[in-house]
Amino acid sequence: xxxxxxxxxxxxxxxxxxxxxxxxxxxxxxxxxxxxxxxxxxxxxxxxxxxxxxxxxxxxxxxxxxxxxxxxxxxxxxxxxxxxxxxxxxxxxxxxxxxxxxxxxxxxxxxxxx
Amino acid sequence: xxxxxxxxxxxxxxxxxxxxxxxxxxxxxxxxxxxxxxxxxxxxxxxxxxxxxxxxxxxxxxxxxxxxxxxxxxxxxxxxxxxxxxxxxxxxxxxxxxxxxxxxxxxxxxxxxx
Numbered sequence: 001x002x003x004x005x006x007x008x009x010x011x012x013x014x015x016x017x018x019x020x021x022x023x024x025x026x027x028x029x030x031x032x033x034x035x036x037x038x039x040x041x042x043x044x045x046x047x048x049x050x051x052x053x054x055x056x057x058x059x060x061x062x063x064x065x066x067x068x069x070x071x072x073x074x075x076x077x078x079x080x081x082x083x084x085x086x087x088x089x090x091x092x093x094x095x096x097x098x099x100x101x102x103x104x105x106x107x108x109x110x111x112x113x114x
Numbered sequence: 115x116x117x118x119x120x121x122x123x124x125x126x127x128x129x130x131x132x133x134x135x136x137x138x139x140x141x142x143x144x145x146x147x148x149x150x151x152x153x154x155x156x157x158x159x160x161x162x163x164x165x166x167x168x169x170x171x172x173x174x175x176x177x178x179x180x181x182x183x184x185x186x187x188x189x190x191x192x193x194x195x196x197x198x199x200x201x202x203x204x205x206x207x208x209x210x211x212x213x214x215x216x217x218x219x220x221x222x223x224x225x226x227x228x
Contacts, residue, residue: 043202044204044218046217046218059215107156
């Protein structure tokens with residue numbers, strides 16, 4: 001069966017510090033991968049999606065970046081965090097060729113920038 | 115720019131009440147509309163709607179789509195405290211390269227009091 005992991009579960013970082021959030025998927029190959037952010041009182045905002053290794057599309061201009069160094073690994077990074085980066089970050093995957101609504105979400109990382 | 119607007123943003127009701135949640139959208143290359151329930155962490159899938167006028171039903175929850183007026187409603191009858199959650203509406207849209215993405219609304223926070 002497929003599983004999706006995210007870590008860390010919670011993170012408190014000072015403004016200006018770097019960020020690295022990792023997401024890995026097990027039990028599937030060539031998944032589509034997604035990073036979402038949910039700020040307090042807001043819906044899910046798609047940040048990045050990837051259809052393959054090294055193929056990243058950005059939805060919103062920001063100080064975040066994403067990378068996909070391996071087929072089932074998706075990393076969200078920042079060189080310098082802003083207060084506005086606080087939120088709940090969700091990674092999701094879907095099977096290539098299957099409907100996109102069949103997205104499976106990870107447990108999420110709650111990031112607080114202080 | 116693709117957008118999904120949900121209303122109301124929050125709703126407080128008593129057990130046994132019936133609620134209607136609204137979702138309107140403006141999306142190019144519409145594919146489907148989805149409803150999710152988010153209780154604490156990752157959203158869980160409720161319904162997928164692609165055709166106008168066809169009601170989807172699951173127990174006390176039902177949903178319908180109007181593709182002409184570009185909106186959907188989610189009804190919950192005889193609400194229970196376990197229905198308390200954030201209900202997210204999302205629209206699946208085609209993007210470049212043959213893949214799809216989900217555009218989420220801000221969600222409706224439903225609180226059901228005993």
